[in-house]
Amino acid sequence: MQLSLQFFLQMLTSTTKLTSQECDAILSLTGTREELPSHTTFVDQGSTLESVCLVVEGLCGRLEPAKEERQQITGLYVKGDIPDLYGVYIPNANESFIALCPSSILRIRHSSIRKIINEHPGIAEAITRYLLIYAATTSVWLVNLGARDAASRISHFFCETALRLRAEEGNAFSFPLRITQTQLSEIVGLSAVHVNRSLKSLREAELVSFMSGRVHVLDWQGLVKAAGFDPAYLRHQGKQLRFAPA
Amino acid sequence: MQLSLQFFLQMLTSTTKLTSQECDAILSLTGTREELPSHTTFVDQGSTLESVCLVVEGLCGRLEPAKEERQQITGLYVKGDIPDLYGVYIPNANESFIALCPSSILRIRHSSIRKIINEHPGIAEAITRYLLIYAATTSVWLVNLGARDAASRISHFFCETALRLRAEEGNAFSFPLRITQTQLSEIVGLSAVHVNRSLKSLREAELVSFMSGRVHVLDWQGLVKAAGFDPAYLRHQGKQLRFAPA
DNA sequence: CGCATATTTGATAGATTTCAATTTATGTGG
DNA sequence: CCACATAAATTGAAATCTATCAAATATGCG
Numbered sequence: 001m002q003l004s005l006q007f008f009l010q011m012l013t014s015t016t017k018l019t020s021q022e023c024d025a026i027l028s029l030t031g032t033r034e035e036l037p038s039h040t041t042f043v044d045q046g047s048t049l050e051s052v053c054l055v056v057e058g059l060c061g062r063l064e065p066a067k068e069e070r071q072q073i074t075g076l077y078v079k080g081d082i083p084d085l086y087g088v089y090i091p092n093a094n095e096s097f098i099a100l101c102p103s104s105i106l107r108i109r110h111s112s113i114r115k116i117i118n119e120h121p122g123i124a125e126a127i128t129r130y131l132l133i134y135a136a137t138t139s140v141w142l143v144n145l146g147a148r149d150a151a152s153r154i155s156h157f158f159c160e161t162a163l164r165l166r167a168e169e170g171n172a173f174s175f176p177l178r179i180t181q182t183q184l185s186e187i188v189g190l191s192a193v194h195v196n197r198s199l200k201s202l203r204e205a206e207l208v209s210f211m212s213g214r215v216h217v218l219d220w221q222g223l224v225k226a227a228g229f230d231p232a233y234l235r236h237q238g239k240q241l242r243f244a245p246a
Numbered sequence: 247m248q249l250s251l252q253f254f255l256q257m258l259t260s261t262t263k264l265t266s267q268e269c270d271a272i273l274s275l276t277g278t279r280e281e282l283p284s285h286t287t288f289v290d291q292g293s294t295l296e297s298v299c300l301v302v303e304g305l306c307g308r309l310e311p312a313k314e315e316r317q318q319i320t321g322l323y324v325k326g327d328i329p330d331l332y333g334v335y336i337p338n339a340n341e342s343f344i345a346l347c348p349s350s351i352l353r354i355r356h357s358s359i360r361k362i363i364n365e366h367p368g369i370a371e372a373i374t375r376y377l378l379i380y381a382a383t384t385s386v387w388l389v390n391l392g393a394r395d396a397a398s399r400i401s402h403f404f405c406e407t408a409l410r411l412r413a414e415e416g417n418a419f420s421f422p423l424r425i426t427q428t429q430l431s432e433i434v435g436l437s438a439v440h441v442n443r444s445l446k447s448l449r450e451a452e453l454v455s456f457m458s459g460r461v462h463v464l465d466w467q468g469l470v471k472a473a474g475f476d477p478a479y480l481r482h483q484g485k486q487l488r489f490a491p492a
Numbered sequence: 493c494g495c496a497t498a499t500t501t502g503a504t505a506g507a508t509t510t511c512a513a514t515t516t517a518t519g520t521g522g
Numbered sequence: 523c524c525a526c527a528t529a530a531a532t533t534g535a536a537a538t539c540t541a542t543c544a545a546a547t548a549t550g551c552g
Contacts, residue, residue, distance in 0.1 A: 015336070062385075064385060064386070064388075064389045065476075070393045071393070072388065072389045072392040072393045074385045074388045074389060074392075075385075086378050086381070089371070089374050089375050089378055089487075090261070090375055090378055090379075090482070090487075091487075092478075092483060092484065094382060094478055094479050095385070114489050117489075118489065118490065118491070121367075124370060124371075124374075125335070125370075127374075128335050128370075128373075128374050128377070129335050129336055131374070131377065131378060131381065132332050132335055132336055132377060132381075133336075134381070135332070135377065135378075135380070135381035135384060136340060138381060138384045138385055138388060139308070139310060139320045139321075139341070139384055140310070141388055142310075142318065142320045142384060142387055142388045142391060143310045143318045143320060145388060145391040145392050145435060146318040146320075146391050146432075146434075146435025147316045147317070147318045147435065149539075149540095150539080150540075180497085180498060180499090181498075181499065181500095182498075182499095186392075188392075189391060189392030189393065190540075190541090191540070191541050191542075192498095192499090193500090193501090193540090193541075193542080193543095194539085194540055194541070196499065196500060196501090197500090197501090197540095200500085211499095212549085230311075232338075232340055233340050236336070237338060238338065241335075241336075241337075243360050243363075243364065244364065245364070395507075395508095396507080396508075426529085426530060426531090427530075427531065427532095428529095428530075428531095436508075436509090437508070437509050437510075438530095438531090439508090439509070439510080439511095439532085439533090440507085440508055440509070442531065442532060442533090443508095443532090443533090446532085457531095458517085
């Protein structure tokens, strides 16, 4: 009974009405567990995909090949996420996936996913919605890099991550985020040095502090405001949908 | 017989093997034609979607709500694209869509799309792949803003757009791109003034010039190199796929 | 303890934005 | 076709933001 599979199912049912058979089909997916030390690449850019990776524990990132030494992380994945789920439909990896901290994944063969997709039309529909929510997140990241300054970018990332980790509670709280400042800089498209200085200014403004792999939100309201953060894209508003026959 | 519908079908069949019935189902989609003056918003952020918009002529953009006056364009859509196709699955618009120049669209009701999706499993699959290719493009834009300087960003955008407009031919050619420098600045996340100066430097480097709504590629090889452009994400490599029963 | 990695700081160079003004295009009505 | 109004492009100067380089300090781990 993988907790992470239940998290994944939760994401699917947050948008899509699934029958109990469909839910069972998801929960009974099996795969092989892999323990990944920090910085391990578990999907290679350019490879042909035959399985997907469910994040069971830890944090993973999508890494796009960028010019020379400069690399860009274009997605963050937490427990219950399947970063390379798109590979079921398009099995060519244009990017790599790496463990940002010691993590563990469950590798599930495409054939298992295809089987339940073909047998249960609602699952195909739910997966499409799941993929679309990730696409929406990427758009928001794009706005973050294109339209905000350093401190706001970092703030926005912290806000998003707090919600995705289900960590938000009250106006002050903290949550684990075991990444380095260098990795953070590759997420927000800044130099590591500048991230360090921006973190300092956020700390001095008493909005948020980030140390030893943990984010301490000091003033959630203020942080949300400074970041221009609107959580609409993360949460499905409105009721569960389904147009496939049950 | 809409040429733009044929373009759309081409995008679907570039990834997915469709039966001739399925192709016919696509081509016989109907909707209402709308002529849009430049800057018209045709999908409002926050609205509930009941139709999709096929770009018949012109150029459209996806506009994300950003802080205050600063706005970010997170997607560009050309003839044959359906920018808001995702709305069939998630009918809440988190962003607006606008005409970047005088354009015309065909508004097709969701119910028509849903009908052919339910009747033809291959179409659902093809649409999912189509949505994923757009998501991949957004990731590449994210890398563009996060890891490249001004001139490279602009170059990269021109390279991508040349291919998407099927304009590339030889080492020097030109193609129409009826957007303003201000709109370009909202695409690449820079100020309009800096875009203007970067364009000047690209012109002086004899790589590309952009004037009166037209891109003149002076040295395609050089431009691709300066941009660090790799077209893999735009073109589906490998043969047509399908795992739904025909 | 000692190495490797991560964080912090200072100084400097470079990139980009902003503000303000000017020039050049573009479109429209007479 | 011209005159006008408007939008777009261009330029200069200064301020701000961000990157780079180099070094020092801290942290984690065997």
